[in-house]
Amino acid sequence: MTVPRTAPDPRSLHERIAADLRDEIMNGDLAPDAKLPSTARLKERFGASNATVQKALQLLKDEQLVVGRAGAAVTVRNHRQRTLHPAAYMAPAEPGHPYRWLTEVPGPGERAHSRLLEVGEVVPPTDVAEALGLAEGGTAVLRRQVLSIDDEPVELVASYYPVEIARGTPITEFRKVKGGTPTLLADLGHPPVRSVDRVSARVPTQEQYAVLRLPGDLPVLRTLRVVYGAGERPIEVSVMAKAGHLYELRYEFGVEQGTQGLP
Incomplete structure (x- = not known):
């Protein structure tokens, strides 16, 4: 050959x-x-x-x-590259505790914080709408924020919620949700049961470039996360972007019996 x-x-x-x-x-x-x-x-x-x-x-x-x-x-530099473990901060926070990302991601001596950028009812991007099962032109409630460690922006997050779940709740208000939305969803009777991530490398958008303070045309890691509640109902779909040269994602999987290896 x-x-x-x-x-x-x-x-x-x-x-x-x-x-x-x-x-x-x-x-x-x-x-x-x-x-x-x-x-x-x-x-x-x-x-x-x-x-x-x-x-x-x-x-x-x-x-x-x-x-x-x-x-x-x-x-x-002695703190590059940072490995993030999504499974460590996806569950609802314990009562009275902050959103798990803010406590699980920072290292010793670091402080994590979030800054809310936008809250509103919008027509989401096509892949988000499909994940939520929306009809053409259907809307969802958007919460967009940037997550940072000390003075460094780490992740730009746009989370979308079905309007029938979000309307009339703190999800629609322009303020931080105590414990994060996973905790609030659980309190509303929609605890997360399963999550599916689709991760890809993308050329950064103009907003990602500016908010994440990217130095050039290096790719971002884009995660499309669909969180399901009972009955496989999608309760949250998030689009997350982080600098591909500074961060990596670590997932761990059990090997089921009968799984076939690659040739």
Whole structure:
């Protein structure tokens, strides 16, 4: 069998250098607090000029993956990349406790907070409408917010709720919901039973680019989450976006008997 020839990479050399170094940072080959190879070694490795190497390093600095200044060693930032565990914060919070994301995601010494951006009844995007089982032109109640750790925006979240569940409840009010909407839904008689995530990499929208303070055209991780209540009724559909170069999602699954492996 003949392996097709790989097409040449059309990106500029400094972008290709940054891509290779970024991958080594994100997979752990360049560990937190580790020094990057010297400019001389990077020039030799990539066949690049000093100016090209410096442009590549500036990209990584803009992405908050490395720190350093001209004439000094460049090191990997010690808190990248952050792994998020969605299953840890999807259940309703305990009585009197805040939304689980705010307590489960931050590390030691960090403070998480949310900022509400929009609440209203809207016609949702097509994939959300389909997940909610809405007729064409049907509406849902939207709550849009940004979740942050300290001063860093982490996730832009747009959550949609069936109007027959949300109307007349705090879901429709422009204020934070104590314990988060999973807790409120449970209190309203709609506890979450099952959740399905669809995760994809997307080029950021203009809003995502601005709200998440993205440094360039790096992708965002977009999660379309459908939360089901009793009888497989969708009670919440959320679209969540986070910087793909700073965060990863971790899911754990049991292996059922009879599951077939990949060839």
